[in-house]
Amino acid sequence: MSPTSRRLDRIDVAILNQLQRNARITNAELARAVNLSTTPCFNRVKNIEKLGLINQQVTLLNPEVLGLNLNVFVSVSLERQDESALRTFEEEISARPEVMECYLMTGDADYLLRVVVPNTKALERFILEHLTTIKGISNIRSSFALKQVRYKTALPLPANGLELSDGGSTSVEWL
Numbered sequence: 001m002s003p004t005s006r007r008l009d010r011i012d013v014a015i016l017n018q019l020q021r022n023a024r025i026t027n028a029e030l031a032r033a034v035n036l037s038t039t040p041c042f043n044r045v046k047n048i049e050k051l052g053l054i055n056q057q058v059t060l061l062n063p064e065v066l067g068l069n070l071n072v073f074v075s076v077s078l079e080r081q082d083e084s085a086l087r088t089f090e091e092e093i094s095a096r097p098e099v100m101e102c103y104l105m106t107g108d109a110d111y112l113l114r115v116v117v118p119n120t121k122a123l124e125r126f127i128l129e130h131l132t133t134i135k136g137i138s139n140i141r142s143s144f145a146l147k148q149v150r151y152k153t154a155l156p157l158p159a160n161g162l163e164l165s166d167g168g169s170t171s172v173e174w175l
Contacts, residue, residue: 006051008162011036015044016053020154023057051164060153068116071148072123074131075109077139085136086110092134098126109141 008016014034018025025033031041048054063069078085086104089111093102101114117123123142131140163173 006047006164008048008164010159010161012044012048013157013159013161015041015048016157017154019045019054063116067118070117070119070123071145072115072117073143073145074113074115074127075105075139075141075143076111076113076131076137077108078110079136079138081110088136089134092130096126096130098122109139 011034015030018030018033027038027042027045030045031038034041036044063071076089078089090102090104093099093111093113098115098117099113100116101112103112104110105112115123115126117126127140127142131137158174160174165172
């Protein structure tokens with residue numbers, strides 16, 4: 001193992017899986033779940049954090065309870081795909097709270113957005129008052145999600161561990 005690499009073993013992966021399920025788990029509960037005592041568990045979590053594997057801890061809200069009943073996928077094509085046009089679109093779309101996800105795509109559309117709004121009137125307002133005002137858009141297509149079949153936030157991790165190189169930013173080898 002090189003000095004800039006770190007192996008995550010089965011216990012580290014178990015810790016990450018537990019934290020992905022419940023970021024509010026106490027260290028004592030986490031230690032019990034992965035069969036460690038509290039101090040080694042705490043130290044492993046600190047090492048995992050130092051490696052940059054944990055972006056943030058969040059609370060996931062129930063959109064339906066909040067009245068955000070419409071989940072819409074919006075494909076956006078730009079007139080040009082140069083750096084300036086891409087940057088302009090990304091800056092404008094990043095400022096919109098109803099845009100939950102935005103991906104630069106290959107294929108027919110340049111971007112795919114996931115937008116969450118309370119109803120079709122709110123979607124119409126978003127498209128007409130915000131999306132169409134972004135300079136350089138040539139086409140907008142929307143698809144309504146009828147039912148969410150699967151939604152998860154936990155990333156798949158290999159049970160046997162990982163080999164991280166350069167602090168996890170350069171390469172990862174699944175074991």
